[in-house]
Amino acid sequence: MKSLDDLKxxxxxxxxxxxxxxxxxxxxxxxxxxxxxxxxxARDTLAAVVDEIxxxxxxxxxxTQTGCIGMCEYEPIVDVIRxxxxxxxxxxxxxxxxxxxxxxHVVNGQVVGDLVISSK
Amino acid sequence: MEFYRAHVLxxxxxxxxxxxxxxVRGEIERSVKEHGLEREVRxxxxxxxxxxxxxxxxxVYPEGTVYSRVSVDDVSEIVGEHLMKxxxxxxxxxxxRLPSVSQADHKRxxxxxxxxxxxxxxxxxxxxxxxxxxxxxxxxxxAGMALTSMSPDEVISAIKASGLRxxxxxxxxxxxxxxxxxxxxxxxxxxxxNADEGEPGTFKDxxxxxGDPHKVIEGMIILGYSVGATMGYIYIRGExxxxxxxxERAIAEARRYGLLGHDLFGSGFxxxxxxxxxxxAYVCGEETALIxxxxxxxxxxxxxxPYPGTCGLWGKPTVVNNVETIANVPPIVRNGADWFRQxxxxxxxxxxxxxxxxxxxxxxxxxxPMGITLREVIYGVGGGIPGGRRFKMAQTGGTAGGCLxxxxxxxxxxxxxxxxxGSALGxxxxxxxxDSHCVVDIACALLRFFEHESCGQCTPCREGTRxxxxxxxxxxxxxxxxxxLKLARELAGVMQASSLCALGQSVAVPLFTIMDHYADExxxxxxxxxxxxxxxxxxxNADESAYETLQAGNGIR
Numbered sequence: 090m091k092s093l094d095d096l097k098x099x100x101x102x103x104x105x106x107x108x109x110x111x112x113x114x115x116x117x118x119x120x121x122x123x124x125x126x127x128x129x130x131a132r133d134t135l136a137a138v139v140d141e142i143x144x145x146x147x148x149x150x151x152x153t154q155t156g157c158i159g160m161c162e163y164e165p166i167v168d169v170i171r172x173x174x175x176x177x178x179x180x181x182x183x184x185x186x187x188x189x190x191x192x193x194h195v196v197n198g199q200v201v202g203d204l205v206i207s208s209k
Numbered sequence: 210m211e212f213y214r215a216h217v218l219x220x221x222x223x224x225x226x227x228x229x230x231x232x233v234r235g236e237i238e239r240s241v242k243e244h245g246l247e248r249e250v251r252x253x254x255x256x257x258x259x260x261x262x263x264x265x266x267x268x269v270y271p272e273g274t275v276y277s278r279v280s281v282d283d284v285s286e287i288v289g290e291h292l293m294k295x296x297x298x299x300x301x302x303x304x305x306r307l308p309s310v311s312q313a314d315h316k317r318x319x320x321x322x323x324x325x326x327x328x329x330x331x332x333x334x335x336x337x338x339x340x341x342x343x344x345x346x347x348x349x350x351x352a353g354m355a356l357t358s359m360s361p362d363e364v365i366s367a368i369k370a371s372g373l374r375x376x377x378x379x380x381x382x383x384x385x386x387x388x389x390x391x392x393x394x395x396x397x398x399x400x401x402x403n404a405d406e407g408e409p410g411t412f413k414d415x416x417x418x419x420g421d422p423h424k425v426i427e428g429m430i431i432l433g434y435s436v437g438a439t440m441g442y443i444y445i446r447g448e449x450x451x452x453x454x455x456x457e458r459a460i461a462e463a464r465r466y467g468l469l470g471h472d473l474f475g476s477g478f479x480x481x482x483x484x485x486x487x488x489x490a491y492v493c494g495e496e497t498a499l500i501x502x503x504x505x506x507x508x509x510x511x512x513x514x515p516y517p518g519t520c521g522l523w524g525k526p527t528v529v530n531n532v533e534t535i536a537n538v539p540p541i542v543r544n545g546a547d548w549f550r551q552x553x554x555x556x557x558x559x560x561x562x563x564x565x566x567x568x569x570x571x572x573x574x575x576x577x578p579m580g581i582t583l584r585e586v587i588y589g590v591g592g593g594i595p596g597g598r599r600f601k602m603a604q605t606g607g608t609a610g611g612c613l614x615x616x617x618x619x620x621x622x623x624x625x626x627x628x629x630x631g632s633a634l635g636x637x638x639x640x641x642x643x644d645s646h647c648v649v650d651i652a653c654a655l656l657r658f659f660e661h662e663s664c665g666q667c668t669p670c671r672e673g674t675r676x677x678x679x680x681x682x683x684x685x686x687x688x689x690x691x692x693x694l695k696l697a698r699e700l701a702g703v704m705q706a707s708s709l710c711a712l713g714q715s716v717a718v719p720l721f722t723i724m725d726h727y728a729d730e731x732x733x734x735x736x737x738x739x740x741x742x743x744x745x746x747x748x749x750n751a752d753e754s755a756y757e758t759l760q761a762g763n764g765i766r
Contacts, residue, residue, distance in 0.1 A: 153215075
């Protein structure tokens with residue numbers, strides 16, 4: 090440790106490790122993991138979401154799951170909630186579509202219109 | 210940096226380790242792997258989360274869900290339901306909010322709202338074995354700022370201005386203490402961290418060291434810089450295995466990152482730390498006895514003056530500070546004295562860490578601002594007295610601390626207010642006692658402790674503790690007279706005036722407060738009656754342990 094800047098560099102890098110516990114995320118991605126969701130392939134969707142966040146090195150994103158919301162037909166269902174914006178619910182999200190949602194909605198703020206089933 | 214969508218924090222404070230958290234952690238690791246979640250879920254062993262009698266405790270982020278009393282059998286449900294499907298296991302959930310857990314949505318009642326976390330800001334939130342997690346939470350920033358942009362005098366002035374006072378019990382202003390040592394010319398000075406916390410019922414220092422060891426290291430670096438000491442020692446009880454393990458690992462990590470050793474932050478200042486293990490004698494918490502013990506001699510207090518500030522370890526100027534005091538230093542340097550003064554009272558700024566034990570619903574580790582009342586602690590944070598019983602007595606500051614009765618419930622808990630009642634804030638133990646206990650019986654237990662722990666060097670303490678214990682044993686056996694109690698008072702007064710160190714001097718504190726606040730109850734014992742129904746005569750003249758066996762189970766409980 091030769092200067093204060095060295096310390097700040099480590100801090101930048103290390104913050105990614107603890108920020109999940111600070112509860113101040115900017116985007117929350119919620120994946121339906123009820124029996125219906127899992128049967129429709131939500132496990133793979135979730136894995137793709139986590140992998141995509143990793144590849145893109147995204148910060149301040151939280152990924153959680155929820156149960157069946159009553160639209161089993163549309164599973165796997167993924168909600169994207171950007172701080173201060175309405176919740177957008179996507180249906181029939183395959184792993185590829187999940188990656189697309191992250192690229193366009195989570196990163197760039199552009200809702201993927203084709204996949205939206207509800208927005209409020 | 211790998212992204213994990215969930216963090217599972219397993220409490221690794223010693224009470225949770227005793228409750229079996231290691232087995233639970235192993236099972237979580239196994240179960241997570243079995244579900245194929247090991248690349249999505251990170252498992253972290255953290256420091257104490259607070260409610261120590263509810264262990265093992267597990268917290269799942271990002272939700273901040275707290276599970277208490279988790280057994281190995283519960284793990285598959287937590288992993289399968291919560292981590293896999295996002296359905297928290299309600300039956301295991303601890304529904305009160307913990308200050309150590311940050312939760313995105315605070316829908317729950319805020320019972321712990323009066324807590325403030327300065328010393329414990331990272332405890333229960335970070336992995337104590339990871340220096341990077343500490344750095345992520347502004348760790349070592351205070352040391353970096355002090356070493357690169359402040360002069361030693363400026364550091365001392367900042368600490369003086371903050372009004373920080375020693376948290377080990379004596380409440381001496383820390384800045385003033387540093388000033389004494391800084392002024393002395395010497396070829397070598399030392400910083401000692403006193404982690405020999407021996408007061409029965411106190412375990413905060415241990416949990417601070419276990420939960421956030423780097424904070425203590427950082428505090429010692431800053432103190433070393435301020436007085437010109439290049440070497441620090443942590444004197445720690447030998448039986449604090451987990452604290453020793455964690456602090457030694459933290460020291461090695463800090464050396465690896467160049468945060469201990471030569472030329473820190475390019476400032477030219479060098480500092481290193483070594484751990485010294487004590488053998489667990491109560492008197493070695495006294496600073497000069499501690500120094501004697503470190504020098505390899507018998508743990509007996511020295512004559513004062515000279516004080517350690519000018520002539521301490523190996524005859525060199527030495528600053529001895531308590532763990533909690535040292536842990537307050539980095540946030541003060543980082544955030545400034547004014548920030549620190551917004552907590553607590555004008556004469557006792559900051560917070561105090563307590564270990565809340567005894568007859569209270571929420572036992573464990575808490576940190577509250579100075580100056581809140583005993584009632585707020587017991588009925589707010591502590592959740593009241595179990596079993597609908599009535600509050601009888603609180604002992605503050607461990608065995609050498611004073612006792613507070615029901616009339617003191619609304620006194621602010623700070624140094625001055627407690628001193629006025631004849632008590633002291635002390636080391637931070639808060640023992641709550643309900644009305645099923647007898648004060649004479651309690652006094653007897655305290656005096657037995659003092660008799661056992663007296664080092665025997667000076668006569669007033671060695672003989673006085675023994676005689677006082679005898680008198681209170683006699684009172685407990687309902688055989689004492691008024692003359693005996695008068696003698697006890699006189700004896701304790703002599704010990705207070707003439708004992709060599711705080712051990713003998715402070716026996717009077719609990720004794721006088723008990724005798725003053727519960728005079729009626731003690732008087733009843735002279736008339737052959739114990740109002741709490743605990744004490745009884747000892748016609749067969751049984752020895753103490755036999756008497757206590759007979760006595761066990763007495764009382765109105």
